[in-house]
Amino acid sequence: MQIPYDIVIIGAGPAGLSFACSMIGTDVKVLVVEKSNLESISNPQADGREIALTHLSLRILKKLGVWDLVDHAQVSPLKEAKVFDGNSPSLLNFKSEDSSIEVLGYLAPNYQVRKALYQRVEQADNIIVMTEAMVDNVEYHKTYSDVFFADGSVVKTKLVIAADSRFSNIRRKVGIPSLMKDFSKVMVVTKMEHENSHNNIALECFDYGQTLALLPMVGNASSVVLTVSTDKSQAILDMSEVDFNAKITQDFKGGLGQMTQSGERHSYPLVGVHAQTFIADRFALIGDAAVGMHPVTAHGFNLGLRGQDILATLIKEAVSHGQDIGSKSLLKLFEKKHIHLTRLMFFGTNGIVALFTNDAPVMKQVRRFVLKFAEHFPPVKYLISNHLTEAKQNKFPPF
């Protein structure tokens, strides 16, 4: 029987395209299926997301030949991160110099990373990207799987990889349960110019009633991320620019001088997801379909890159030994190597969010203690910082 594709990837978001890039230079025949149109994935528009990339992610993007395609003039190094708790003097400060690394990470516009991923995939002759096509279901047979499209057509493949977002329909259809956490909050993000320099310092302010973050971009500009309860989000989105500028300038206590909105305001409802298992017969989940993180620890795409790298490495090994790339043992190993960290990050992040967004007096006391403890106990700070930056080597060359 003819099996036309070794792998069918569902979804050409950052995770699906990263995995496709990992297959460049192999003989593995890949079909990427994306429901949106070609323009939206080949020429994605600014979406307000600045992605904080860890050192591990940077190494993976370089290995994939993607990093050089990102416009470096739009990439900003992150040298320091400060976490504030309301108006209390408690503060947690991560500095790159404290942890023997040159920078904590790099901030790159999401649309730039997506564009670079597509450009790389487009160069490959073993990968076909099919747009405006929707996968409706997947059916397992012993030596292959059938992928059913919404238009009624069917394709056979040895392995299906679902990268179809945190709301993955295919995950549900394959029968993989997931834990979904609705935070009932909305993130409003936009680019703002300001008078004073940010000195490449990220700020996270857990104010009472809202969370405010600042991610340093190139020049005197930052991505401002305001998280509020769902019922308050529309008012923030509808606010005039004059009022919005005044509010954000005041929320940062004038520290950056006058702040002026220079990008569009985008909003993202906050829903976290963790799949109970990442695999089924001839089937694997990657990206947000496997674990969709709360963005506060900036780990969603970083974990997506890591997961696809683990799976791709195992697949390349299997190919080099003439083994089945959809075997149970390979998929089990992928899950084993990835799921423990994602669980830790997912539940750890949700715990941080629960602690820092609960304004009950006792919780305020607890978080002040936690911040003080972490700030004054270097091993804890070192551990958190190393975990968040994924910096295993001591020195990193500038990109």
Ligand SMILES: Cc1cc2nc3c(=O)[nH]c(=O)nc-3n(C[C@H](O)[C@H](O)[C@H](O)COP(=O)(O)OP(=O)(O)OC[C@H]3O[C@@H](n4cnc5c(N)ncnc54)[C@H](O)[C@@H]3O)c2cc1C
């Ligand atoms: C405000 C914000 C800030 C963030 N900041 C960071 C950060 O600093 N660092 C970080 O690492 N992460 C960050 N993230 C998370 C990161 O953006 C996501 O983890 C990442 O985009 C997920 O990529 P994905 O490919 O898994 O899913 P998606 O981007 O959701 O892509 C899924 C794709 O699948 C397609 N699709 C769905 N169903 C089907 C189907 N049935 N058939 C065909 N195609 C289908 C969709 O059209 C879509 O293109 C942030 C997220 C937000 C909202």
